[in-house]
Amino acid sequence: MGAQRAANTTRRQPRPAITLEAVTDAALRTLQRDGLDALSMRRLADELSIQAPSLYWYVRNKDELLDLLxxxxxxxxxxxxxxxxxxxWRTELRDMMLEYRAYLLSKRDSGRVLAGRLQLGPHFLRHAEVILGAVRRAGFDDQDTADSxxxxxxxxxxxxxxxxxxxxADVARGADPKEFLEAARERLAGLSPEEYxxxxxxxxxxxRPDIEARFTYGLDRLLDGLRSRLENRHHD
Known part of the structure; x- marks a missing residue:
């Protein structure tokens, strides 16, 4: 009976309070370890060793959690x-965007988390300030700076x-991406030259498998366009 009373007392003890920062850190750990598809309110509660309903004091749903993430x-x-x-400024912006891509690639499912979200948090604003500063110093007006x-x-x-x-779907199930691309090249080579x-x-x-070259090609064309726009404005 004494053991039962001790067990009841243990169960009644409140769990240590957690903070929104702790929730966010736990979500980041879960995302990096298990991926976005595995991130749920229940999984996050387990990571924090709390009951799932307790999470709703901090975030109302998964979408709000993703805003924080x-x-x-x-x-x-x-x-x-x-x-x-x-x-x-061109090299400055180019190096920043190369750094940004490399960083996002080091963070699992970061592209999916960021996609479509209007970011106004302190970390994004800090980076926005740096990018905007580079563009403004180059001589772009405010609208071009914002659009850039x-x-x-x-x-x-x-x-x-x-x-x-x-x-x-085959690659998602574990097929070699290089073999898939080779098969794609063979299929394209076998198309009718009259029709296509x-x-x-x-x-x-x-x-071609060189994704790095594809990225830098697009980035360089963006920067070329910005340079051309700046030169045209100076000539007006």
Missing amino acids: ADALLADLRLDAHVRTDGD LYSLTQYVQGFVLHETSPLS PNVVAVGARLA
Whole structure:
């Protein structure tokens, strides 16, 4: 009977209080270890050793949790390491976006978490300040500066989302991506040149495995466009 009373007393003891920061940190750990599909309110509660209903004091649902994660994911990003004082804004922005992509690739499912979310958290704002500063110092007006931030960051996030998604159902089940691309190249090469003359002409390049080159090509064209716009404004 004494043992039962002791057990009841133990069960009545309140669990240690947790903070919103602790919830966010636990969500980040779960995301990195198990992926976004495995992240649920119940799984997060288990990670924190609390009952699932207790989580709703901190976040109302998974979408609200993802809003927190979208900013927390960026905590260790250091774009300010690429700030330049020599006026070479193109290299400055290019290095920042290369850093941004590499960073997001190191964070599991970051592209999926960030996709479509309007980010106004402190970490994103810190990085936005750095990027906007580089664009403004280059001489762009306020509208071009704002649009440049959106275009550059969304390009990186969208590309990361694309490159971290399975190429096909077979690849999602474990097939070798390189073998899939080789099969795709063979299929494209076997198309009718009369029906698909342009696809056949560049087919081998369409299915090339060099994702790094694809990323830098798109980034460089974005930066070329910004430079051209700046030059045209100065000539007006």
